[in-house]
Amino acid sequence: MAQNGYSWSGRGTETEAVDRFYSVIPAGGIGSRLWPLSRANAPKFLHDLTGSGQTLLRATWDRLAPISGGDRIMVVTGRAHRAAVEAQLPELADENVVLESEGKDSSAAIGLAAAILERRQPGVIIGSFAADHVIGDNRRFRQAVVEAIALADEGYVATIGIQPTEPAIGFGYIDCGDRIEIEGAPSALRANGFVEKPDLDTARAYVESGTYLWNAGMFIVRADRLLEQLGKTQPELLAGLLELAEAWDTPDRGVVVDRVWPRLTKIAIDYSVAEPSAREGVLAVIPADFPWDDVGDFASLAKLQAGGRKSDLAILGENARVLSDSSSGIVVSETGRLISLIGVENIVVVDTPDALLVTTAEHAQRVKSVVDALKVSGRTEVL
């Protein structure tokens, strides 16, 4: 493997790898495909989409705390969400909150967390997990993370790939290669690369092949390795992040943030780190079969809510009052108004105090286009 920039060989021998593990939760995305439920002041991660009584953020925390310890979870979120995040996570220490003045995508969010943590504790292994995904089996999740930590400790950029249960077209896939022989990671495979959301025929072929896994956007990697890999493709971004990290725990933080943050490159970590690492042969994947969903749109939410009962209309909302003859689709009620559906199947109705959405599961992915149209037309008060 290449050894330029940050050096990563020889680290991780002093303590057990899992003891050097730090969870990072980027809590930034609004979840535009779930508008008008999810919106700027109520992003997806602050909703209880499973009916568990917990927000997705809280559930993410509770899933990670047994692995890294609750004092070793860093949350990267927007300034506007600070209060809501802290209300959800009262255990969250001040030093573990990274506030973004504006969203700069996942490379900046995760990269800054890595840079700060690496300064505080050289050799730290970080695991980045979205704040707004749903995972159905925390035990199996933990097993996969522990294997991924072993891979990370050996210098790999590790990810966790989900065994597909159907030819989903809403997810990206990981093309898996040969086994990697690493102690503590018996199921590790080399990842040949990523593929974007496929069409249905391609998705079917992926599932039949048995060598493609869903990309759940989880990355487990030594912080120094992450920064090294980032520096290869985004040297300016890395420089900015290192400058921020250097000032972070000093009185200069505010000044440096104001100067540096606005100019950071916006790029997803998939493009800046994961794909290049795959090409370099240092991306590894732990296949996992725990139930997972990114709840990317209302069709996903309907499926999740119905819990496999195909003949049910899913209903979300504490005070929902629904009178319906529909046997499929979803109603999200935030108003308590009576909602009456007649003869509409696979319907999606999202009823909020200032905006109403009516569409079908089939068109659920297109919700984002409405949000875009509202932005363009300046009607941002409902976004």
Next chain:
Amino acid sequence: MAQNGYSWSGRGTETEAVDRFYSVIPAGGIGSRLWPLSRANAPKFLHDLTGSGQTLLRATWDRLAPISGGDRIMVVTGRAHRAAVEAQLPELADENVVLESEGKDSSAAIGLAAAILERRQPGVIIGSFAADHVIGDNRRFRQAVVEAIALADEGYVATIGIQPTEPAIGFGYIDCGDRIEIEGAPSALRANGFVEKPDLDTARAYVESGTYLWNAGMFIVRADRLLEQLGKTQPELLAGLLELAEAWDTPDRGVVVDRVWPRLTKIAIDYSVAEPSAREGVLAVIPADFPWDDVGDFASLAKLQAGGRKSDLAILGENARVLSDSSSGIVVSETGRLISLIGVENIVVVDTPDALLVTTAEHAQRVKSVVDALKVSGRTEVL
């Protein structure tokens, strides 16, 4: 013709028939198929469904005033609607308001108006016209009414039948027979009878035959004749109505109403008077070709609103804000909320402060079943 009960021969010779004409507007029906737009405290006739700026009731008044004179229009409505009706019709004289303590269907409503008016002015001809229909050509409407008055003056129970423009399945039809030779009613036909809402094949056959007209529920008849015909099929109802009429313009009205009104038989005038009159050979029809619609459901309303533009989504509501890619259906907005539709065609969305309806034009007739279900379940606060 039979001459039992009220005698009707020889009347109407003293003054021109049209000078003895009195309009009656039964304004009672809620319009359940237009729920939640139409409801108990905001019935269909109090809505502007055409976008004209006028309620249907006001438009009905303005259509009738040039025929009977505004001082000769009687409105029969529920006590709960008195204030709203008077606000719509400031010209309406107190003596021309008949308030129902509870709805007793059209035989009681129109029969009581007839009985009161016959007492006040023997020989009066009444014309009963729904408060919540839409008519597109007041001149042709007036011509038809004037012909019908001539028929009524000769003792016929006259109605106005609308030339079908399509094989509608939402209307009843009138089966027309031979011409009737009456001075002043050159287009008069004998009506063989009524047929209920047909299926599509039957409706097509009706339209092709050229001898079936839409039943618009308009009845023009001498008051004494109406009462006579009613007495043949509903003698108890007639007795009650005559008792009410006798007390109406006296201090006893309240006492008599309280005693008699609750026990009146609920029956539509179509069954108590019109059909029996057809069987007896005294029902006559004036064919008319003015645009007419009873706006019976949201599919009708969508069609009416679109004004023939088949590629438009109809939008109703002063403050409607709709973002949509739909080219058919209707949105009714009473809240001013942003309403966003994606990929839904022939959709019906009715957005009111306390209730939301989502259905399709195809299922529009089934809206009433929701209202019924709400009644049964006791959720009357939204009705």
